[in-house]
Amino acid sequence: MVSMRLDLREVRGPAHRVDRSFPASAFGPEEAFAVASPVELRLNVRKDGDKFSLLGRLVTTVRRDCCRCLEPFDVATELDIDVRYLPQQVNTGEGEHEISDDDLSIAFYRDDEIDLGGLVREQLHLAAPMKPLCDDACRxxxxxxxxxxxxxxxxxxxxxxxxxxxxxxxxxxxxxxxxxxxxx
Structure with missing residues (x-):
């Protein structure tokens, strides 16, 4: 079984290259889609103390159901990834505070690991259209x-x-x- 975790202890220098491929079977069927082909993940990991920046590309094929005819159809998907990771303990603030646009690309890691499977699922959910159509002319x-x-x-x-x-x-x-x- 392919590990979907990135061990941050392996990132020794300020920059590290990660190329991973995950089989479609590693991702269970989600509510909005199913992964139909292997997921190719190419990331540049930049380290700044205990903060990590992941920049790269995700390539796969996603199977969705058309919201008009309910037929499944495949969509070739290529997504740019730009996520910053902070240690989980940084997120332990009390009270309310307003988040900025920059905060939307921040995620948290714990135990010196990043769950790449969770990252892939999240990015695919964010890229999902509100109403997927097999064709614009679907009747x-x-x-x-x-x-x-x-x-x-x-x-x-x-x-x-x-x-x-x-x-x-x-x-x-x-x-x-x-x-x-x-x-x-």
Missing amino acids: GLCPVCGANRNDETCGCDTAWHDPRFAALRSLVRTPAVPGPQRKG
């Missing part, structure tokens, strides 16, 4: 019969009819559309 599911309109055409009436007028609608006959009349 979705028929709200009446549930057919995938990308694959088949159904004859369902999808026009909205006010239910308050259903009784009246049954009383009124729709007139036939008259054809062109000839004057003769």
